[in-house]
Amino acid sequence: MTAAAIQDSRYLVLVVDDVPDARESCADFLSARGFSVVTAADGREAVALASELHPDVVLMDLRMPVMDGLEATRRLKEDRQTSQIPVIAITAHAVESAPKEALEAGCSEVLIKPCMPDELEKAVRRSLPDGAEQPTA
Amino acid sequence: MKEAEPGLHRDPTKDRLSLAEALVAENSPADLARTTLGWLSRAAGLEHGLCAVVERCRHRLCGLCGHGLDDEEVSAYEIDLDEDDPLAMVLDGESPVFVDEATLQTLPASEVPRGMGPFWAVPLGTGGTPMVGLLLAAGDAIDAAELRWASDLLGIKLAAEATHELRRESDRLERELQRLEASLEAVPDPVLVTDDQENILLMNPPAERLFDSDEHNDNAGGRRIRSNRAVLSSFLGKLQAQGTGRYTDRLGFLEPSGGEELTVQATAGQVTSERGDEAAVVTILHDLGEAMEKALLYDKFKRHSEELEARCQEATAELAEQNEMLRRKTLEAEEASAMKSQFLANVSHELRTPLNVILYYSTLLRDGVYGDLEEAPRDKLEKVTSNAQHLAELISEILDFSRIEAGKLQIVPEDVDLRELVEEVVAELEVLVDNSDVDVGVQVSPALPTLHTDRGKVKQVLVNLLSNALKFTPEGSVRMEATMPDPGRVAIAVEDTGVGIPQEQQRTVFEPFGRSGSAAGASDTGSGLGLSICKRLAESLGGSLELDSTVGEGSTFTLRIPARVADDR
Numbered sequence: 254m255t256a257a258a259i260q261d262s263r264y265l266v267l268v269v270d271d272v273p274d275a276r277e278s279c280a281d282f283l284s285a286r287g288f289s290v291v292t293a294a295d296g297r298e299a300v301a302l303a304s305e306l307h308p309d310v311v312l313m314d315l316r317m318p319v320m321d322g323l324e325a326t327r328r329l330k331e332d333r334q335t336s337q338i339p340v341i342a343i344t345a346h347a348v349e350s351a352p353k354e355a356l357e358a359g360c361s362e363v364l365i366k367p368c369m370p371d372e373l374e375k376a377v378r379r380s381l382p383d384g385a386e387q388p389t390a
Numbered sequence: 391m392k393e394a395e396p397g398l399h400r401d402p403t404k405d406r407l408s409l410a411e412a413l414v415a416e417n418s419p420a421d422l423a424r425t426t427l428g429w430l431s432r433a434a435g436l437e438h439g440l441c442a443v444v445e446r447c448r449h450r451l452c453g454l455c456g457h458g459l460d461d462e463e464v465s466a467y468e469i470d471l472d473e474d475d476p477l478a479m480v481l482d483g484e485s486p487v488f489v490d491e492a493t494l495q496t497l498p499a500s501e502v503p504r505g506m507g508p509f510w511a512v513p514l515g516t517g518g519t520p521m522v523g524l525l526l527a528a529g530d531a532i533d534a535a536e537l538r539w540a541s542d543l544l545g546i547k548l549a550a551e552a553t554h555e556l557r558r559e560s561d562r563l564e565r566e567l568q569r570l571e572a573s574l575e576a577v578p579d580p581v582l583v584t585d586d587q588e589n590i591l592l593m594n595p596p597a598e599r600l601f602d603s604d605e606h607n608d609n610a611g612g613r614r615i616r617s618n619r620a621v622l623s624s625f626l627g628k629l630q631a632q633g634t635g636r637y638t639d640r641l642g643f644l645e646p647s648g649g650e651e652l653t654v655q656a657t658a659g660q661v662t663s664e665r666g667d668e669a670a671v672v673t674i675l676h677d678l679g680e681a682m683e684k685a686l687l688y689d690k691f692k693r694h695s696e697e698l699e700a701r702c703q704e705a706t707a708e709l710a711e712q713n714e715m716l717r718r719k720t721l722e723a724e725e726a727s728a729m730k731s732q733f734l735a736n737v738s739h740e741l742r743t744p745l746n747v748i749l750y751y752s753t754l755l756r757d758g759v760y761g762d763l764e765e766a767p768r769d770k771l772e773k774v775t776s777n778a779q780h781l782a783e784l785i786s787e788i789l790d791f792s793r794i795e796a797g798k799l800q801i802v803p804e805d806v807d808l809r810e811l812v813e814e815v816v817a818e819l820e821v822l823v824d825n826s827d828v829d830v831g832v833q834v835s836p837a838l839p840t841l842h843t844d845r846g847k848v849k850q851v852l853v854n855l856l857s858n859a860l861k862f863t864p865e866g867s868v869r870m871e872a873t874m875p876d877p878g879r880v881a882i883a884v885e886d887t888g889v890g891i892p893q894e895q896q897r898t899v900f901e902p903f904g905r906s907g908s909a910a911g912a913s914d915t916g917s918g919l920g921l922s923i924c925k926r927l928a929e930s931l932g933g934s935l936e937l938d939s940t941v942g943e944g945s946t947f948t949l950r951i952p953a954r955v956a957d958d959r
Contacts, residue, residue, distance in 0.1 A: 264484040275743045278750035285759040353802075365741035367782040370753040 264381055265289045267308040269299040270326070270343075281313065281375070287375050288384040296320025300328045303335050310380045312373075315344040315355060323358045330359035339380035342366065405433045409540060413547050419443060422551070423455035424664040426544040428523075431457055434536035435529045440469055443514070443548065444481070446821070451524060456503070463503050464495040477501055477511060481521045485536060486512040510537055513777030514545035522548045557814070567815045580675040583661075588626050591670060599650075600643055600675075607699040625656055626671060635660040642677070653678045703946035727795060733781065734792035738785045743784065748778045787919040790850075791902065794926045801930060803955050806848065808872050809834040815852045816870070823858045828887075829867040830860075838874055842954040843931055848882075850923045850941070851935070855884040855947045857921065874953070879933075883948040890941035899937060924949075931955055 266288045273294075282292040291306060294300035297320040298340035303311060311329070315322035322342060329335040342355035343367035352363040362376055411431040416422045423441035427885040430436040439457035444450070452468030476497060480487045489497070502936055509528035515521035525541045571592070574581050584590050590601060601616045601622065621641055629637035636659050643652045654675040661670045752775040754760065756768065763771065793799055811825035816823065823830050841848075842870045852870070859868040866887030875881050891899055903918035921935075924947075928935040933951030 270742050274747045276761070278747040281753055282750040285754045285757065345739045366739075367745045367749060367785065368778060369782065370750055 262287055262289050264290065264310070265295060265306060265308040265313045266318055266377060267291050267299060267303055267306070268294070269293045269317070269322065270314040271295055271310065272314075275314075282370055282373070283312075283377065288377070295326030296322060296328075299325045300332075300335075301327055302337060304332065308338060309336070309382075310377055311338055311340045312377070313342050313360065314338050315342055315351060323354055326355070326358040326360055341376055403430070405536075406539065409433075410543060410613060413543055414773070416547075417551065419548055419551055420455050422547050424457075426540050427457035430540050432538060434527075434533035434540065435946075436527050436537075437529040437532075438503070438508070438509070438526075439466060440464060440503050440526040442469075442526070444471075444521065451493070452719065453503075454523065454921075457507065459503055463505070467500075467503055469498075469501050475501070477524060477659065480511045481513055481524060483800055484513055484515075484521075486510050486541065510534070511560065511923050512537060512541040514541060515549055516542075516546055521545070522552050532722070545920050557948060569949065576672075579677055582622075582675075584626060584671045584673065585669075586671075588623050596677075600646065610649065611646040613917060614646045614649060616641045618646070622656075622673070624672070626658060629658045629660070629671065634642055635662075640678070643675075645843040673678075710906050717759060731795045733790040734788055738789040738792070741785050742782075745778060745782055746924060749775070749782065752778055783917075787923060790923050791919050791926075794930070796931050799930050801844045801847070801955060803842050803844055806843055806845045808841055808882075810837050811845065811849055812870060812872060812882075815856055817851060818853055819857055819860065822857055826863075827862050827865055828858050828860065831867060831869040832871075833869065834872040835874060838872060838880065839953060841951075844955065845928045847931060848949075851949055852882065852884070854920045854924050855949070858947075859886035859888065859945070862886065866944070879950060879954050881950045882944055882946055885944065885946040887944040890940050890943055891937065891939040891944055896939060900935070 266281045266283050268276055268283065268290055269292070270279065271294050276294065278294050289301060291308065295317045298300050299313065300309065300310075300320070311326075313322040313326055317325075318323050318326075322344075325342045326342070329338060329340060339361040340359060342352070342358075342360040342363045342365060343373055344351050344355065352365070354364045356382050364373065364376055368376075379381065406640070409426065412429070413426045415424055416425055421866050426442060427436065427439045430439060440459060440463075441454045441456070442451045443454050445452050449471045451467075451469040451471055453464040469475075469477065471481070476487075476489070476493070486595050488508065488510050494502060494508055501838055503526065503558035505608060506526065506528045509526045510524040510532065512524040512527065513521040514525055527537050530593065571594070574592070574594035579592055580594065580595060580600055582593035582597040583589055592774065600618050601615060603612055605845075623644060625637070625639055625641055628639065638655065638657045641656045643654060645652055655678055656671040656675050657672050658674060661873065687744055704767065748819045752771055755763070756775050766937045816832060819907070856868070856870060864944075865887040868884070868886045868888075870882065870884050872880065872882045900921050902922045925935045928949055928951065932955050933949065936948045936950065937945060938943035
């Protein structure tokens with residue numbers, strides 16, 4: 254763990270992705286950048302974890318089995334317990350309308366895969382409350 | 391009958407000379423007769439005399455002049471001359487005949503002028519030619535020799551006059567005939583005049599063509615002419631049979647030279663003489679063939695026209711079919727293109743997830759998250775990272791391009807503050823700007839209104855243009871300037887002092903992968919799709935992307951877009 258990691262570990266990021274390597278690499282990257290990370294493999298699991306852990310931000314893949322990211326986001330926004338948690342959609346969708354749908358579902362931001370690691374980190378920090386936006390040293 | 395005795399009390403020679411001189415001076419037949427009768431009354435003992443002449447074209451004897459008779463008697467004297475009439479027989483002979491009392495009784499009353507006793511009937515004329523009249527001379531002591539002499543003289547003179555008259559008449563007739571012939575010749579329809587025996591008296595050239603056997607000596611032509619004459623003859627027969635003097639029928643003749651059938655409207659009219667008997671029949675054949683020929687021509691024309699129309703319709707149908715085929719093929723091609731684009735989109739999508747894994751871990755490894763690295767592996771890992779990033783950009787651009795090509799580009803207009811947008815673009819490229827040695831300047835005209843356009847697309851173009859300018863400009867400056875050269879249109883120019891683009895590549899630079907490969911720095915960044923995407927984005931916003939460049943001096947890319955784009959797209 255680097256100094257930066259320690260510094261930001263107070264923030265919990267929920268990474269939701271059905272592809273294990275994608276999920277794991279993203280989690281590893283954010284951990285390396287100092288965030289606490291939990292992961293979920295589908296929408297239902299994500300909603301359950303979010304209700305339980307109240308993460309500071311959710312990175313939500315949109316296309317997933319069982320329950321997709323859009324539905325999961327809607328559920329989170331409907332629940333008063335979780336409605337305040339910012340959700341960043343990450344999509345590899347080739348469909349033009351995907352970002353729009355994601356925003357309508359309640360996502361605060363949409364990132365298109367492949368997102369550069371730095372871009373991802375910036376987006377996460379933008380979503381966090383005050384004081385988290387300065388880049389890691 | 392007896393010879394008259396010559397007078398005794400006169401000088402006959404001198405008298406005869408005076409008559410001859412008088413007759414030379416006179417011209418009109420009546421004057422000639424009057425002079426002669428006067429001379430006879432003095433020189434030959436004439437008491438009553440009447441000169442009658444044969445009227446032209448008529449077998450009739452008419453009183454011309456009298457002596458010792460009243461004028462009424464003279465003008466009433468008109469005799470139809472039957473062949474066995476005594477006076478007719480005198481006319482047929484050459485010698486004077488004395489009509490005595492007994493003979494006088496046998497003559498019809500009309501042939502003897504009232505108050506005239508036995509008389510000499512002297513034919514007037516010359517030997518060998520028809521007599522022109524009779525001189526009736528009565529007197530108790532008439533001098534037959536003088537009578538004979540004077541009659542001969544009068545006869546010669548009258549005959550001469552008649553000849554003159556005849557010649558004049560003949561000339562007149564000739565002229566009339568010529569006029570008639572000229573008139574007939576001018577008529578395009580065949581016209582012919584036939585007598586009551588159906589002999590052709592006169593015809594114009596069109597009629598000659600049909601009926602004149604001299605024109606065609608060959609068998610076929612002659613046969614056709616005989617056929618034509620038979621048709622004509624039958625027609626004229628019907629005219630006679632009908633008895634109305636006029637007859638019309640439709641006849642078929644044969645063209646003698648070629649044998650073509652000619653249909654004519656034949657109209658015949660009987661021309662009657664002054665005496666009421668039929669003199670001739672005039673027949674006009676109106677050539678219906680010409681009309682039929684015209685009708686035939688019209689039919690032909692119509693048929694050709696219909697054929698043409700049919701062909702035209704056929705061609706049109708064919709064209710429509712080809713159009714339809716073309717349309718289908720275009721649709722198929724569009725479908726194929728869309729499928730290709732969809733395929734590209736799917737491929738790039740599938741490439742993304744693993745690429746993200748590579749990006750994350752190479753970044754983490756490079757950052758020493760998993761332990762510090764020697765300089766060499768670190769250096770290599772740096773290359774993996776930067777190339778993975780390049781690959782990510784490439785994939786993004788391919789996706790953009792495939793979206794544009796698939797027609798899936800949606801324009802979502804919103805109010806855009808261009809100054810804010812330009813600042814955002816520069817901020818986005820902060821790293822590039824910071825790492826560059828060039829002077830970056832931004833100028834936005836204060837007169838610019840708030841735009842209404844697709845913010846994301848304008849930004850994408852500007853980011854692309856600015857990053858290109860930074861990449862290809864080793865030193866000098868890069869300027870981004872937004873102006874409003876025309877009302878309603880905005881121009882955003884990105885000007886650099888970079889390597890420039892050769893003239894021959896300025897057109898292909900907007901083609902996919904058409905960017906200059908030889909330009910410095912071109913090989914290590916960019917996909918070659920950036921500018922073609924920018925151009926398409928500009929066009930999708932109703933604008934354009936233009937290039938002005940000089941090698942060694944720099945390039946200026948200018949995005950021109952309408953200040954407002956329509957919402958419905």
